[in-house]
Amino acid sequence: MKKYSNSNFWGLLLAFPFIFFYVLFLLYPTIYTLLFSFTDSPLIGWGKWVGLENYIKLFNDKLFLKSLKNTFVFVFWTVVPNTLIGLMCAMMINRLKNPYIAAFLLACFFIPHILPVTVVTQVWSWMLSKQYGIIQEFLEFLGYAKIAFFKKKQFAMPAVAIVTIWWTVGFNILLFIAGLKSINPEIYEASDLDGANSWAKFRYITWPLIWPITALVLTLQLIFQLKIFDQMYLLTAGGPFNSTLVVLQLVYKQGFQMNRGGYASAIAMVLFLIIIVVSIMQYYVLRDKEKDK
Amino acid sequence: MKNKIISFFAGIVISIYSFGASAVTEVVWWDFLGGGDGVRMKQMIDNFNEAHPDIQINATTLEWGVxxxxxxxTSAAVGEQPDIMTYHLSRFPLAVPTGVLRPISAEELASVGITADRFFPANWEAANFGGATHGVPLDIHANVMYFNAEVLGEAGLLDENGHPTLLDGVDNFMNGLAKLDEMMEFPIGFASDNGGMIWRWWYSILNMMEGDFVDGSSICPGDKCEKSLQILxxxxxxxxxxxxxxxxxxxGMFISGESAIHINGVWEVPTMVDLMRNNELGFKFGVVDMPQVGPKMATWSDSHAFAIPHSDKNPISDEKLEAVLKVMGWMSDNSLFWGTAGHIPANTEVVDSVFYKNMQPNSTYANIGENMVVDPFLxxxxxxxxxxDAFxxxxxxxxxxxxxxxxxxxxMRDDLEALM
Known part of the structure; x- marks a missing residue:
């Protein structure tokens, strides 16, 4: 008994630094934001208590509904493609016999992930620049006119999605490789004996066995992409005519540019709730699928 | 290596001692002057620091705009604001109600010789938005037309004095461009993806056409807004x-000779002047008013001013305030040099001086002062x-x-009217 309470004490002590910083930097600001969202506060300092007024205004705000839609469009362009590309790259790297080449390729895919977002967006805005972008030369070579990717409604969102996938796919590849390595090679040997072709091996061995990783990557991706802000702010700033205005960009606009801290907090709280609800829903959907197998 | 380490530590020791001995006041300065004018401002700061051993300006140039x-x-909200900063007068109506600008009293200003009568009345009035002086105007800057004199001459678009002709009136302007279009792919180099640049040109055109941007609570009454946008x-x-x-x-299109006309603010004058001086421009350039495409002439303009950020948490100390006022006074007195950055100094004594009147190429666009229109005070x-943003x-x-x-x-109307 004594031993048990003792280990409890040590456990708490060891967890204390985390709990301390968690409360200080996450819980406290979140509660603060929640309270803020019921006021008409400016960006800094308290305002008058207005109850649910911000929330009521929010659901009549065309721009908010548009930003919500845009955020989900971005999720559509990134979450599944990023996961599938990650899986494909991981499988290709995994097939390589030479471990050095495999390690080199993995590093190549992973390096973008360690770059800060400012560098990534700068590199891509150079590459895609209408005036001197290297991609434009390629387009011209193929006989197409130059395209201002971040200024055209039909290209802006996919272009930011491509930049995002290029930037973050390395992490997914890493997770998938770990998953692939954990599959017992004897299962593949057995399937060889049964005469399974590559597709059958993927469909009936790799895919089901790697499913937990796929579900994890999908969930992480969903959460990351719903929080899209940096790349969008740096590459399109929400334009052209709000076609890439995402929820966090609206929070920034209302809070920092319009000095409406209360309203911006209300938008942030709604996004917070959406992320929680959507990720829980996704978790249940993916978990059921796993059970069926 | 060892020497480097020793001198490094020696440097620290010396600077600590000298700090204690002469008590240098450090003035933290933020500006957004990233164009050709920023180079001139750095020179002015160096000159100030040299002339004032007891004050050292520590300047940082940040990204212009939002x-x-x-x-x-945000920095003022948490008490980490600079001591002095550049600020656009056009933004005072937005800034003053938020309390981010510290009012400067007439006595404080007078202590360094800054008085209302030394400035253009409209300019001084703008700096006094909200019933108190919230900044000291440094300049007036406007939109102008840069032109490649050789190409325009060849196209027959220059008069005997070398000034562009036949570019005024929409039809003449379009005809002139058609001529230039035969000589080059794109006659005009203009930052067509830049909302601010479009605002400056468009707002000038709107005023040339005698249109209004705001009338009471409605944005763009009538159809002049659409008509002026149609020109662009x-x-x-x-x-x-x-x-x-x-x-x-x-x-770059203008500098490389790819385009013969460049519409931009006067702040790029130093860029062109420096290139010319180093024989890197390859042609003779000129700066004049923008083409007049409506019944009257109008030129968008704004002003840079110096302001003191206000913070409830960490108000400026008396010692720093004294130093900042000295900086403001000195910059105003010495703003003739700021004229070489293309701007029109806000200090009328400087503008009236013979030196400014003879300054090139500023004198060729000196008349813009008569046609200036400023952003609506909203x-x-x-x-x-x-x-x-809407632009x-x-x-x-x-x-x-x-x-x-x-x-x-x-x-834009829907967006902005919802904010009125």
Whole structure:
């Protein structure tokens, strides 16, 4: 008994630094934001208590509904493609016999992930620049006119999605490789004996066995992409005519540019709730699928 | 290596001692002057520091526009603001109600010789928005037309004095461009993807056409807004200027001789002057008023001012305030040099001086002073305001062929009227 309470004490002590910083930097600001969202506060300092007024205004705000839609469009362009590309790259790297080449390729895919977002967006805005972008030369070579990717409604969102996938796919590849390595090679040997072709091996061995990783990557991706802000702010700033205005960009606009801290907090709280609800829903959907197998 | 380490530590020791001995006041300075004018400002800061051993300006240049003003706002809120900063007078209506600008009393200003009678009345009035002086105007800057004198001469668009002719009136302007279009792919190098740049040219055209941007609580009454926007749309559509060109590339098009006309602010004058001086420009350039495409002449203008950020948490100390006032006074007295950055100094004594009157190429566009129009004095207008935002968001796509003039103006109208 004594031993048990003792280990409890040590456990708490060891967890204390985390709990301390968690409360200080996450819980406290979140509660603060929640309270803020019921006021008409400016960006800094308290305002008058207005109850649910911000929330009521929010659901009549065309721009908010548009930003919500845009955020989900971005999720559509990134979450599944990023996961599938990650899986494909991981499988290709995994097939390589030479471990050095495999390690080199993995590093190549992973390096973008360690770059800060400012560098990534700068590199891509150079590459895609209408005036001197290297991609434009390629387009011209193929006989197409130059395209201002971040200024055209039909290209802006996919272009930011491509930049995002290029930037973050390395992490997914890493997770998938770990998953692939954990599959017992004897299962593949057995399937060889049964005469399974590559597709059958993927469909009936790799895919089901790697499913937990796929579900994890999908969930992480969903959460990351719903929080899209940096790349969008740096590459399109929400334009052209709000076609890439995402929820966090609206929070920034209302809070920092319009000095409406209360309203911006209300938008942030709604996004917070959406992320929680959507990720829980996704978790249940993916978990059921796993059970069926 | 060892020597380096020793001198490093020696440097620290010496600086600690000298700090204790002469008590140098450090003035933290933020500006957004990233154009050709920024180089001149650095020179002025160096000159000030040299002349004042007891004050050292520690200057940082930050990103112009929204990033700068957001940073000022948040830094002042937490007490980490600079001691002095540059600020656009057009933004005072937005800034003064938020309390981010510290009012400066008449006595404080008088202590360094800054008095109302030394400034243009309209300018001083703008700096006194909200019933108190919130900043000291440094300059007036406007939009102008840079032209390649050799190409325009060849096209027969210069008069005997070397000034552009036949470019005034929409038809003449378009005809002149058609001539230039035969000589080059794009006669105009203009930052067509830049909301701020479009605002400056468009707002000038709107005023040339005697239109209003705001009337009471309605944005863009009548159809003048659409008509003035249509001119810019036509320029792209007819192939006189390329779509979606960024600021640096537009400037580059003019410098490289690719385009004969460049519409930009006076702040790029030093860029051209320096290139010319180093024989890197390859042609003779001139700076004049923008083409007058309506019944009267109008030129968008704004002013840079010096302001003191206010913070409840950490108000400026008396010692720093004294130093900052000295900086403001000195900069105003010495703003003749700021004229070489292309700007018109706000200090009338400087403008009236013989030195300024003979300054080149400033004297060729000195008349813009008579036709200046400033941004509407409203919280929704001014640098980094919702109006600038709306120009990037809606008007720039229209100029670049993504929206019609009517659609774009309507979208902006909906957006801005909701904020009024």
């Amino acid at each position: 990033p700068f003003y957001t940073k000022v706002q 749309i036509d320029l792209v559509e007819k192939g006189y200027m390329p779509s979606n060109v960024d600021y640096q590339s537009a400037k 919280p929704i207008a001014g640098v980094a305001s919702p109006t600038y 990037s968001n809606y008007i720039a796509p229209a100029v670049n062929g993504e929206l019609s003039a009517e659609e774009a103006i309507q979208m």
